[in-house]
Amino acid sequence: MNMRALVVDPDVPGSLRLGTAAEPHPAPNQLMIEVRHISLNRGEVAGASQRPAGTVHGYDASGVVVRAATDGTGPAVGARVAAFGAGAWAQRMAVDTTAVAEVPAPVHLADAAALPMAGITALRTLRSRSILGRRVLITGAAGGVGRYAVQLAALGGAHVIASVGSAARAGGLTELGAHEVVVGLEGIDRPVDLILDNVGGPQLAAAWELLAPGGAVQNIGWASDQPAEFAPYSLFFIGPSKTMSTFGDVHEVGPDIAILLGFVAAGRLSPEVDWRGSWTRVTEAAQVLLDRRIAGKAVLDVEPVAAD
Structure with a gap:
């Protein structure tokens, strides 16, 4: 049985189009969601052309469970959930029960869809170190991950420095909890x-020089189109070790999605949805995201499955 989905097509602008794909077949530890909303992440959009043509793209979705996992784990049929997993940008999604969380009643499903990838990234990278009373620099702070990281770092008791690419991108960051907002x-x-570095390139090398003894850099993204070049011996330091590491831990993210949803329900975390529209407008949404004309997240509303 076929369904509607956003599939990779390298021959169209943005490399994504609304097409058809076979419905997924859930494994015993997976449930099936009727997807209501999806969110786009800039890296996914930028990398779409590298995926095989016809691939159902995307990882972030929210919707309603229409088939529970046969192994007995996870939410029941009818539960409203947010989910993280491959093939999310479709009318139906099969996803591991360890990668979903039920959406509290006060939270709109469109807001829930904005949380998984960007929210998990912000939450887990901030957990890498104790941040209470620490100075935390977030580069690329106007983007989806950045705006969540600003809020979560402030909630964790950090002194938050939000770095943006231009003064025009600084709007709202103080209200989200940033103590300082800087350009570059x-x-x-x-x-x-x-x-928490979302930029890479020359700015990453410059940011390294700002790191305190014992400090850490978490590489989240790479918005720059340039490499980072470090001067000879600039990575050598006598004293408590400075570290630089990558982030890619998306194992069993359901409990962390639940934490993020709980913050939203309590009014402590803003979903920061800056663009919303029908998934028929995917080309438009992708372009404004690539052009950095969105502050925060882009969410698309999914056409419902036609009744039999």
């Missing part, structure tokens, strides 16, 4: 304890 790295005159 201008005006940062004291060392920082943790850097």
Whole structure:
């Protein structure tokens, strides 16, 4: 049986189009969701052309369970859920029960769809170090991950420095909890304890020089189209070790999605949905995301499955 889905097509603008694909067949530890909303992440959109033609793309979705997992785990039929898994941008999605969380009643499903990839990334990277009372620098702070990271770092008791690419991208970050908002790295005159880097390139090398003894850089994204070049011996330091590491831990994310949803339900985390429209407008949504004309997240509403 076929369904509607956003599939990879390298021959169209943005490499994504609304087409058809076979419905998934859930494994025993997976449930089936009727997808209501999906969210786009800039890296997914930028990398779509690298996937095989016809691939159902995307990882973030929310919807309603229409088939429970046969192994007895996970939410029951009818539960409203947010989910993270491959092949999310379709009318139906099969996903591991360890990668879903039930959506609390006060939270709209469209807001829930915005949380998984960007929210998990922000939450898990901030957990890498104790941040209470620490100075945390978040680069690319106007994007989806950045805006969640600003809020979560503030909730965790950090002194939050939000770095943006231009003054025009700074809007709303103070209200989200940033103590300082800077363009690039201008005006940062004291060392920082943790850097969540969404930019890469020359700015990453410059940010490394701001790191305090014992501090850490978490590499989340790479918005720059340039490499990062480190001067000879610039990575050598006598004293408590400075570290730089990548992030890619998306194992069993359901409990963390539940934490994020709980924050939203309590009014402590804003979903930061800046663009919303029908998934028939995927080309438009992808372009404004690539052009950085969105502050936060883009969410698409999915056409419901036709009744038999």
